[in-house]
Every structure is written in structure tokens, then in C-alpha cells.
Amino acid sequence: MRSEHEERLNALRQKLEQGLPLDEQECQLLDSELQREGPEAMWVRELPEEEPSLAWRSSLNARLGTMAKAQRRRLVWRYGSVAATVCAGALAAIFVVQMMPSPTAQAGGVEEMLVQSHEHWSGTVGMDVTSVPEPLLWNASM
Amino acid sequence: MSGLAGARLAPTPQSFDTAQEEALVHQCRRKDYEAFAKIVDAYQGRLYGFLKRMVRNEEDASDLTQEVFIRAFQSLDRFDGRASLRTWLFRIAHNLCVDRARKAKRSLSTVSMVEDDDEGPMACVDHTWNPERLAMTDELRDVLEQSLGAMSEKLRTVLLLHDREQMAYDEIAAVLNVPVGTVKSRLFLARAQLRERVRVYLNGGPQ
Numbered sequence: 001m002r003s004e005h006e007e008r009l010n011a012l013r014q015k016l017e018q019g020l021p022l023d024e025q026e027c028q029l030l031d032s033e034l035q036r037e038g039p040e041a042m043w044v045r046e047l048p049e050e051e052p053s054l055a056w057r058s059s060l061n062a063r064l065g066t067m068a069k070a071q072r073r074r075l076v077w078r079y080g081s082v083a084a085t086v087c088a089g090a091l092a093a094i095f096v097v098q099m100m101p102s103p104t105a106q107a108g109g110v111e112e113m114l115v116q117s118h119e120h121w122s123g124t125v126g127m128d129v130t131s132v133p134e135p136l137l138w139n140a141s142m
Numbered sequence: 143m144s145g146l147a148g149a150r151l152a153p154t155p156q157s158f159d160t161a162q163e164e165a166l167v168h169q170c171r172r173k174d175y176e177a178f179a180k181i182v183d184a185y186q187g188r189l190y191g192f193l194k195r196m197v198r199n200e201e202d203a204s205d206l207t208q209e210v211f212i213r214a215f216q217s218l219d220r221f222d223g224r225a226s227l228r229t230w231l232f233r234i235a236h237n238l239c240v241d242r243a244r245k246a247k248r249s250l251s252t253v254s255m256v257e258d259d260d261e262g263p264m265a266c267v268d269h270t271w272n273p274e275r276l277a278m279t280d281e282l283r284d285v286l287e288q289s290l291g292a293m294s295e296k297l298r299t300v301l302l303l304h305d306r307e308q309m310a311y312d313e314i315a316a317v318l319n320v321p322v323g324t325v326k327s328r329l330f331l332a333r334a335q336l337r338e339r340v341r342v343y344l345n346g347g348p349q
Contacts, residue, residue: 045305
């Protein structure tokens with residue numbers, strides 16, 4: 001003869017197996033049964049624990065090492081390509097700056113006029129000094 | 143992968159407190175292998191034991207355990223710390239089991255955990271016997287392992303995570319991505335089935 005409690009437990013189990021929703025009393029019964037934690041829980045807890053072998057561990061370490069190398073290569077490739085691009089850009093900029101002509105006066109501007117005037121004046125002075133014939137100088141001193 | 147170094151009778155719940163865990167995860171994100179080795183040391187036995195009982199094959203369990211750690215190391219950047227490291231690792235392990243079961247189902251059309259529960263009708267639970275008096279003998283261990291193996295994977299997962307790994311209901315719900323109520327009902331059914339199978343064994347019935 002089953003007790004009332006056992007009847008309720010069996011009814012609860014059938015409902016759960018059929019996936020039917022539980023009422024409040026059944027939910028309470030479920031909670032109390034789970035908290036009771038019979039010997040099944042203890043048996044499962046006491047099952048032996050097994051550790052993977054040392055060979056397993058060294059194999060895992062090797063895989064992690066391979067991953068690390070691959071990641072480092074990816075990083076080097078990524079940052080290396082960025083650095084190379086930056087260097088190439090800098091060199092190109094230096095080259096362009098060096099190849100640019102020095103600033104000159106704009107044609108027809110005031111600056112060009114001043115430069116021309118200066119060149120004309122300095123040319124004239126030079127010509128005066130060097131172009132006077134020597135006999136004339138002698139005659140003048142006489 | 144194969145071979146076992148040895149077996150321990152008592153599980154060693156070697157986990158970290160929150161601060162230690164955060165520090166370790168932070169170090170691992172900077173690709174600190176020593177920190178990751180500590181995580182492996184702490185969880186390799188538990189994950190291996192869980193996976194071995196889930197897939198019922200030592201070699202597959204070894205491979206899957208490695209895969210758990212490889213995936214964890216690859217995706218530690220995505221670990222947000224909302225769940226514990228243990229929950230996260232067991233979730234990866236569970237997902238790998240589901241993937242494996244799906245592949246097996248595709249290739250062999252075997253019954254798997256991706257199917258609905260299809261527990262056959264079980265005899266009503268007899269609460270008059272006294273299982274507390276049972277000693278954990280090698281024979282009982284074998285019966286328990288066989289009973290676990292015969293259980294549906296959904297029920298087995300919950301039973302192992304709760305009674306073996308001592309996870310809370312909400313933690314198990316996070317691992318399996320199911321409601322807490324589902325966890326409770328599966329645990330109840332799993333224990334009832336286990337009790338029933340051991341009872342049959344004690345009565346000299348077939349295993």
C-alpha cells in the first residue's frame with residue numbers, strides 16, 4: 001500500500017514526463033524533493049574523478065604554443081605592414097619636399113622688379129670699374 | 143588523445159574566488175600562458191569527467207576537453223564575466239557535446255541529445271527500499287556509470303552538473319540555456335531514473 005506522499009510523487013513524475021504544467025502545490029513538492037537530496041546525489045558525487053594524462057596535457061600545451069606563434073605572426077604582419085606604409089609615406093614626403101623648386105619671385109610682381117633692379121645696378125657698377133681703359137686713367141692723372 | 147594518468151575517488155573542487163578569477167582572466171587576455179595553465183589545472187579533471195560521461199568514449203572526451211580549452215583561450219576576449227568562469231567553460235563543453243551529437247545524428251542517424259526526451263515508461267518509484275545503506279563498491283560504480291549512460295543526455299547533463307559539479311539551478315540554466323524550472327524537472331526525473339535502475343540492479347534484475 002503506497003503512502004499518499006508516494007502517490008503524489010508518482011503523479012508529479014508522470015506530469016513531468018508528459019511535460020504538463022505544474023500547479024503551486026506540485027511546484028512546492030518538486031522543490032522539497034529536490035532539496036531532500038536522496039542517496040542518488042551522493043552516489044553521483046562519489047563517482048571517481050579522472051584526470052587527463054600528462055601526454056594529453058603536453059599535447060594541449062603544444063596546440064596552445066602553435067596558436068600563440070600564429071597570433072604573433074599575425075600581429076607582426078599587421079603592425080609591420082602599418083609601419084612599412086608609414087615609413088614609405090614619410091620617405092615619399094621627404095622626397096617630394098626636396099624636389100620642389102625654391103621659392104621664386106612671381107613674374108611681373110614687385111619682387112621681380114626689385115630683383116631685376118638690383119641685378120642691373122650691381123652689373124652696372126661692376127662694368128664701371130672694369131670697363132675704364134687704362135690709358136684714360138693715365139691721362140687723367142697727368 | 144588517449145590514456146589516463148589516474149583516477150581519484152573524491153572530486154577536488156578547485157576553483158577560484160571572484161577576484162582571483164578576474165585577475166586570471168585579465169592575465170589570459172594578455173596571452174599569459176601561465177595564468178591560463180592555472181585555469182587548465184583547475185578545470186581539466188572536472189571537464190574531462192563531465193565530457194567522458196556525456197560522450198561515453200575516452201578518446202572523444204580527451205579531444206573535446208582540449209577543444210574546450212582551445213576555444214576558451216581563443217575567445218577569452220569575449221568572456222564578459224557575467225557568468226563564472228566555470229559556467230562559461232561548462233557551457234562551451236555542453237555546446238561541443240551538442241555539436242558532436244548533431245554530427246553523429248547526421249552521419250549515423252543515432253539517438254542524440256538534440257532529439258526530444260523519449261524516456262520510455264518507467265515503473266513507479268518504490269520508496270520502501272533503503273539505498274542509504276549501500277556502500278560505494280566497484281560494482282555499484284559500474285551500475286551507476288551504466289545507468290548514467292542509459293539515461294537521456296538531457297537528464298544526464300543536469301544530473302552531472304547539479305549532483306556532481308554542485309552547480310546551482312540558475313548556473314545550470316545558464317549553461318544549458320533553458321529555464322530554471324526545466325532544470326528542476328529534469329533533475330527530478332534523472333534522480334528518479336537513477337534510483338529506479340539501481341533498485342532493479344539490487345533486486346537482481348537486468349542492467
